[in-house]
Amino acid sequence: MTAAPFPTALAPVKRVSLFRRYLRRPAGVVALVVMLLIVLAAILAPWLAPFDPDHVDFKLVRAEPGNGHLFGGDSAGRDVYSRLLYGAQTSLFGALITCVAGVVLGVPTGVIAGYFGGTADRVFSWISDALQSVPGMLVLLIVAAGTGQSFTILMITLGVFLAPGYYRITRGRALAVRKEPYIDAARVAGVTNGRIIRTHMLRAVYAPIIVQTALTAGLAIGMQAGLQYLGIGSASTPSWGQTMNDGYQNIRTSPLLLLWPSLALGLTIAALAYIGSILADLISVRAETPTRKIRLRVREELKAAPKADDLSAREVSGVHQHEAENCALRIDNLRVGYATQSGLKEVVKGVSLDAAPGEVLGIVGESGSGKTQTMFAALDLLPTGGTAVADGIWVGGREVGKLSSADRHALLGKSIGYVPQEPMTNLDPCYTIEHQLVEPLRRVIGLSKEEARKRAREVLVRVGITDPERVLKSYPHQISGGMAQRVLIAGAVAGRPSLLVADEPTTALDVTVQAEVLELLRELQQEYGMALVIVTHNFGVVADICDRVVVMKDGRIVETGPVERIFRDAADPYTAELIGASLDDTEGRVELDEVWVAASAGAGVEEQSAANVGGKDDA
Numbered sequence: 368m369t370a371a372p373f374p375t376a377l378a379p380v381k382r383v384s385l386f387r388r389y390l391r392r393p394a395g396v397v398a399l400v401v402m403l404l405i406v407l408a409a410i411l412a413p414w415l416a417p418f419d420p421d422h423v424d425f426k427l428v429r430a431e432p433g434n435g436h437l438f439g440g441d442s443a444g445r446d447v448y449s450r451l452l453y454g455a456q457t458s459l460f461g462a463l464i465t466c467v468a469g470v471v472l473g474v475p476t477g478v479i480a481g482y483f484g485g486t487a488d489r490v491f492s493w494i495s496d497a498l499q500s501v502p503g504m505l506v507l508l509i510v511a512a513g514t515g516q517s518f519t520i521l522m523i524t525l526g527v528f529l530a531p532g533y534y535r536i537t538r539g540r541a542l543a544v545r546k547e548p549y550i551d552a553a554r555v556a557g558v559t560n561g562r563i564i565r566t567h568m569l570r571a572v573y574a575p576i577i578v579q580t581a582l583t584a585g586l587a588i589g590m591q592a593g594l595q596y597l598g599i600g601s602a603s604t605p606s607w608g609q610t611m612n613d614g615y616q617n618i619r620t621s622p623l624l625l626l627w628p629s630l631a632l633g634l635t636i637a638a639l640a641y642i643g644s645i646l647a648d649l650i651s652v653r654a655e656t657p658t659r660k661i662r663l664r665v666r667e668e669l670k671a672a673p674k675a676d677d678l679s680a681r682e683v684s685g686v687h688q689h690e691a692e693n694c695a696l697r698i699d700n701l702r703v704g705y706a707t708q709s710g711l712k713e714v715v716k717g718v719s720l721d722a723a724p725g726e727v728l729g730i731v732g733e734s735g736s737g738k739t740q741t742m743f744a745a746l747d748l749l750p751t752g753g754t755a756v757a758d759g760i761w762v763g764g765r766e767v768g769k770l771s772s773a774d775r776h777a778l779l780g781k782s783i784g785y786v787p788q789e790p791m792t793n794l795d796p797c798y799t800i801e802h803q804l805v806e807p808l809r810r811v812i813g814l815s816k817e818e819a820r821k822r823a824r825e826v827l828v829r830v831g832i833t834d835p836e837r838v839l840k841s842y843p844h845q846i847s848g849g850m851a852q853r854v855l856i857a858g859a860v861a862g863r864p865s866l867l868v869a870d871e872p873t874t875a876l877d878v879t880v881q882a883e884v885l886e887l888l889r890e891l892q893q894e895y896g897m898a899l900v901i902v903t904h905n906f907g908v909v910a911d912i913c914d915r916v917v918v919m920k921d922g923r924i925v926e927t928g929p930v931e932r933i934f935r936d937a938a939d940p941y942t943a944e945l946i947g948a949s950l951d952d953t954e955g956r957v958e959l960d961e962v963w964v965a966a967s968a969g970a971g972v973e974e975q976s977a978a979n980v981g982g983k984d985d986a
């Protein structure tokens with residue numbers, strides 16, 4: 368079987384700025400245009416307004432639209448259209464003051480609290496909580512009474528009450544960034560705190576601050592209109608809230624008087640909310656989502672007919688040991704590609720493998736060889752931007768490669784269990800272990816709350832947790848790394864899957880815990896009769912637990928075979944090199960030595976031949 372080499376002649380994918388990505392959202396463009404028109408109307412009000420907004424003409428009292436007065440007249444005989452244009456100035460200026468006050472108070476304190484922690488964190492967090500618990504409207508009414516209804520002071524006060532929103536976001540981001548290893552590295556390298564804050568912290572917080580500002584501006588305009596509606600603020604300053612009040616007073620005789628300011632207010636707040644939520648969406652997904660055109664192009668090129676001269680580069684690598692219907696997992700000629708800035712990059716290059724029910728298959732190779740990408744593609748879990756094409760993917764003897772994404776995801780947790788690499792980062796710090804085990808059992812398997820709790824407790828006991836009640840009530844930071852990995856294994860097997868995929872399940876654990884976790888996986892695999900596919904870079908793990916092994920290098924399979932044969936007589940020099948490297952690694956030493964001795968003595972190890980489809984494979 369042959370497949371196409373990955374083409375390198377495709378045009379590079381350009382990096383697209385946040386603004387251009389924003390412009391790809393039609394709703395975002397409409398909201399931005401509406402907002403720009405409102406800002407322009409406010410700036411150009413002196414030129415656009417046909418009348419002085421305070422000019423009173425008694426003939427115009429509650430007049431219907433017409434005679435040069437686009438929206439008619441208010442109850443005092445003033446032109447409503449002109450007053451709304453000037454009212455836009457008031458609204459936007461007020462929102463600006465509020466946002467500046469919120470940013471000035473919330474952002475620096477949030478950065479200081481998140482970065483330095485300790486007393487600063489406690490004091491600022493206490494002030495923020497206190498501000499949130501005070502009824503803001505009441506304070507604004509008191510401030511209005513005490514300051515002669517000064518508009519600027521009222522808007523600054525509103526900014527003070529909205530500052531906790533900025534504070535919380537900034538503190539959360541700063542707290543997360545502070546824990547990053549590159550911050551420790553910068554500190555160790557002697558970089559001053561001021562410089563770290565300027566270069567790393569502010570960079571990390573600016574995007575959420577923009578989002579928060581769009582939302583705060585909407586809120587400020589709404590609150591300001593509410594205050595003016597109540598008659599607070601200077602009566603001589605035209606404002607939307609005042610016009611709304613006038614409209615409400617005259618709703619029976621002139622209902623349109625309420626409609627115009629309500630429309631202006633509603634449109635402005637909706638536009639700001641849309642801009643904020645779309646920005647939040649774009650910022651939260653940092654990886655750029657390739658356009659449909661790029662995705663299709665990657666897919667087509669991955670499928671394209673072979674063109675290159677290098678025949679070996681386009682052969683499918685790997686071997687099938689079983690018929691598709693009899694496999695727990697079977698992958699046929701899988702290719703995975705990414706559109707990157709420097710062009711298209713193929714990370715899995717025509718890989719074929721399978722695992723029978725009850726078999727333990729190891730996928731081994733150095734970092735970056737494509738092990739994880741192969742399994743992610745098989746489970747339809749590729750990250751944003753990844754595209755996979757395959758001649759076929761089977762799970763439990765069923766062809767799943769052509770199912771919809773929703774149908775494939777429905778297999779996760781039921782037919783397929785997955786144990787990730789980093790136990791701590793794969794548990795949500797905001798929820799208890801109980802919540803994280805029980806919810807999937809209820810949603811995916813459909814158990815009742817009581818049944819799900821019982822099952823969660825049972826599996827925790829099964830994975831060797833002696834005090835399940837305490838662990839269920841704990842948050843992830845309250846348990847050890849080894850326990851967290853047991854919890855994740857419990858979650859993966861709780862749905863009784865027929866296939867368990869474990870991606871480097873022991874890498875983040877210390878040596879003694881590693882051995883226990885491998886032992887547990889082996890026991891569970893035998894007890895539930897599952898196929899276990901274990902992704903690892905460590906031949907010690909292979910020796911300890913696997914029946915068969917697939918060796919990967921640079922996105923291709925270089926060798927497949929039973930563990931005993933591979934250790935005794937590796938066919939590919941790369942495999943021998945990997946085994947040699949693992950032998951230098953003391954953590955796998957004992958297991959490897961045992962297998963080595965057994966393999967050398969095992970003249971009786973039976974070898975079967977298998978269809979070899981490229982690469983050096985046997986079974």
Ligand SMILES: Nc1ncnc2c1ncn2[C@@H]1O[C@H](COP(=O)(O)OP(=O)(O)OP(=O)(O)O)[C@@H](O)[C@H]1O
Binds near residue numbers: 705733735736753904
């Ligand atoms: N989102 C991505 N965009 C572009 N390339 C990626 C992406 N994710 C992974 N890759 C590339 O795919 C290749 C294979 O990665 P993969 O994670 O499968 O490696 P691995 O063999 O599992 O090694 P490791 O154990 O270090 O993760 C690497 O070169 C990696 O840089």
